[in-house]
Every structure is written in C-alpha cells, then in structure tokens.
Amino acid sequence: MLVSMNAMLNRAYQQHYAVGQFNINNLEWVATVLKTAKQNRSPAILGVSGGTIKHMLGFKTISDIVKNAMDYLDIDVPIALHLDHGQSYESCIDAIKAGFSSVMFDGSHLPFDENLAITQRVVDYAHKRGVSVEAELGTIAGSEDGIVNSHVIYADPQQCLQMVQQTQVDCLAAALGSTHGLYKDKAKLGFKEMEHISHLINIPLVLHGGTGICDEDMLKAISFGTAKINVNTENMYTWCVEVERLFAEKGEHDINDPRKVINQGLKPVADKISERMRLFGSVNRY
Ligand SMILES: [Zn+2]
DSSP states (O other), rough: BOHHHHHHHHHHHHHTOOOOEOOOOOOOHOOOOHHHOOOOOOOOEEEEHHHHHTTTTOOHHHHHHHHHHHHHHTOOOOOEEEEEOSSSSSHHHHHHHHOOOOEEETTSOOOHHHHHHHHHHHHHHHHTTTTTTEESSBEEEEEETTTTEEOOOOOOOHHHHHHHHHOOOOOOEEOOSEEESSSSSSOOOOOHHHHHHHHHHOOEEEEETTOOOHHHHHHHHHHEEEEEEEEEEEHHHHHHHHHHHHHHOOGGOOOOOOHHHHHHHHHHHHHHHHHHHHTTTTTTTT
C-alpha cells in the first residue's frame, strides 16, 4: 500500500530499527525496490530526486508508474513515495497534487526563520491530505543531483527543537557529518550531538548519505533515534559496475536486448537493498 512515512517511521523509531529510502531512476528501478521490499516483508521509501523528476517525465508520470507497478506486483507492504530534497514550497505542493505520499522540504540553505516558515506552510498543506513531511537543518556536504555543499555544518539543537515543536514535521534530517555521494575519507558522524538532538525532539531522525557509512555506525545511529536512512550512491554505482562487467565479459555482439542489460544491472542492486534492509532491521516487520 502507498502510505505516508508517518506510521511507518514512528513504528520503526519505537521498535529501534530504520526504514531505507532507496532512490529510483527508472521503471525497472521502481520494480526492483518494490519486489525486494515485498520479498523481505519490509517497508520501503521510494526517493525521487530533482534529476529523476525530469528523467522520469514529471511527478504525475512517476506517481502513476509507482501506483500501477504496485497494483501489478500486488505489493502488500507499506511503501512511501517521497520527494527527496524538495527545493521550494511549490515543488512540494506539485508532488502532493500528483499523488506523492511524502515530501521533504530542504530549506537548509535558507536563513533559519525562512526555512521554518516554508516548512510550516508545507506541513499545513501536507498533513490535511495525509502526506508526511521531512525537514532539514544544518548542511550535508557532498553533491547530489547538482546540489553541492563543500562542507558540513552541524544542525543546531535549539533550532531542531523549534522546528519540530512549531511545524509538527514528521521526521528531521539533522546534518551531523554525513555526506552525499562517495566519501573521500571515512565518515565521521557526530553521535554525541545526535543523541542530544534525539532526546530533545523525540521524533525520528533521518540519516542522509548512507553510502560509505560503516555498518557499525549505521546501527549506532539507529540506536540514537535514526529511523530513516537514505541510500542512493551505492546502488547507482553497483548498477554501473555490473553493466560494465557484463559488456566486458560478453563482448558487444552477445548483447542485443536493452531490457536484459538494465535488469542484469539491477540484480546486484536488489542484493544490496536486501542487505541494507537486514542491517537496518526492517525485514519481516509486516
Ligand atoms: Zn540527501
């Protein structure tokens, strides 16, 4: 069922596991995440970035593809369709109107008061329609779909508290050292700060930039109130490496079906997603 993230994340938060957000790139990617979630009896969040909105021809096309794919595959575990790093009030509203069940408003680049005010407006619109909202504070370094930040700025605990109390947002991405894309060095997360913020706000925290964070640190983050972990780069990378291997091994004359190429690339991606679901503790929950 297509649902908001609210109940799914609150349950994960209370039972100390996390739900993975796996970004989608095309039809086959949607099918892969959905099938893997069903096989594992795990909830999952389909993340849609700015680049994917364009690539997959807009919110409505994506929403229709996901809904129809869920019917076709008879998906009976909770799935959220979530706008990742929504850049404006308007883009969040457009996603909701098209049928997305969840949105992130990323106002982390704005002055705090502005971020707070727009997040508030998004929540007001979304909650009336049963749609969940993720907010962001602090700065996640790295680059994702053209959003580039050169360094990490830790989220301010008092701002986190004010954001949550005032807007009633469903979950919060408090930047505490994680990076989008591939890490240059080992990721260093601010666990002390994470614990502090988690105790202040008492709602699920979101960890962005899951690729390159070691298993131990992921589990630690979950124990400190992280109930949503975004994984994107490693899946994209895995697909490319597998397709490269396929072409190198077979020689181009053996390859004549694009559907087979796309799906072969997604086989190890499905394995990775299953691995993540097991690590996050979200399997056999539904
Ligand atoms: Zn992110």
